[in-house]
Amino acid sequence: MNEVSDWLALCAVPQLGAVRIGRLLQHGPPAYLRQLSVEQLQALGLRPNQITTLHQPNWARIEHCLQWASHPDHHILTLDSPFYPPLLKEIPAAPPVLFVAGELGYLSAPQLAIVGSRSASIDGRELAYEFAAAMVAADFVVTSGLALGIDGQAHLGALKHGGATVAVLGAGLAQLYPARHRDLAAKIKEQGALVSEFWPDEKPRPQNFPRRNRVISGLSVGVLVVEAAQKSGSLITARYALEQGRDVFALPGSVRNPESRGCHALIKSGAKLVETPVDIFEEVGALTECAINNQLSRALPQGDDQQLPFQALLANVGGEATPVDVVAERSGQPVHEVMMQLLELELLGVVTSVPGGYIKTRRGKS
Structure with missing residues (x-):
């Protein structure tokens, strides 16, 4: 039995x-705890069923995890691992075990989190994309939760502009959620890392997502909330960030937009109002010295005159949400090819996903 097995058993x-x-x-350590007698474990507060599980774990499930970790890009990090992210280790209730797919080095690099509404406005999505581009230009890793809306756009902005991004999941890495972001997750694995504290075969459950939010903030030096309703997971992330001593930033929005009320509440409570990426860089200080001195001209991505790809497909996406199957039918292409092309166009900032399908962004219309 190896040390990782002891951690998994615990x-x-x-x-x-x-x-x-x-x-x-x-x-x-876990190996020591597993050798304690029933009486000793009872003295530590464990109940009989917990003691039985610790002494006689489900070896088949543990072996399944170890087989998952045998892939070259898969890793299991324990709290005593030299690769465990140092910032995350400092938080209360740090995950004892992390499952990672991708490059471990990004987990210990300076990270800024971008979170927000799944049903974000077009402006909110574009701002998340642009701020992510600015952050990777400043040598930050962009961290988010792979959800639809703001999270997805933050990951896309980082990837498109050559940076790294970390996605923290509320399910096991073999149970990617949402399924719509499978292709995005594959790109993140190549250009960053996927992270979960849940075993690879763990399915998404509602109670998992608030737990994963503390990991998003725990990995990061600061959290930017782009859009959020008054009761949302993004505000849970912001609360964790404050408890963990992280900087919290919020973008103001229209008073008529219910998805801005959470940000306004954060600002009233002391979060820093943000208008440009420079506002964030100045606050986090020394970690972004290179950004303030050398990168400000790159803070927001500029459009280019390159010919956009997939013109036949793009001609079938307009200002109103068009479902993927409709785009496929109109363009005469298989749905799986259309999905790949739409993802590439989303990486270019030409289209964006919205409830009901895809629409063109301002760049796509130019």
Whole structure:
């Protein structure tokens, strides 16, 4: 049995969250805890069923995890791993185990998180894309949650402009969610990393997403909220960020837009009002010295005159949401090819996904 197996055995104990695992680890590493007697584990507060699971774990499931990690780009990080992100290790309830697909080095690089509404406005999506482009130009890794809306645009902005991005998932890495972002996740794995504290076969569950939000903020030196309703997961991320001592930034919006009310509430509560990426760079200080001195001219991406690809497909996307199957029918192409082309166009900032399909952005209309 190896050390990672001991960690997995500990994490598999039912009703034993990160906080209680942290307390148990004060008595010794997982291998030591597994050797304690029933009486000793009871003295540490474990119930009979928890002790049984710790002593007799589900070896088949643990082996399945180890097989998943045998892939060259897959990793299992434990709290004592030299590759475990140092900022994340500092937070209360740091995940005892992280599953990672991609490049480990990005997890310890300076990161800025961008989060926001799944049903964001067109302006909100474009701002998330543009701010992400500015952040990678300033040598930050952009971190978000792979959700539809703001999260997806933040990842796309980083990828398109040659930067790295980290996606923190609320499900196992073998159960990518949302399915619509499978192609995006594949690109993130190549140009960043996918991260989850949930076992690879863990399906998405509503209770998982608030938990993953503390990891998004925990990995980052600051969190930018682009658009958020008054009760949203983005505000949970912002709350975690404040508890973890991270900087919180918010973009103001129209008072008529309900997706701006969360940002306005954050600003009233002390979050920094942001208008340009420079506002963020100045606040986080030394980590962005290169951005302030050398990168400001690159803060927002500029359009170019290159001929846009996939003109036949693009001609079938307009100002109103067009479903993928309709685009495929109009362009006479298979749906899977249309999906790949739309993703490439989204990376170029030419189209954007909205509820009901895709529309052209301002750049696509120019």
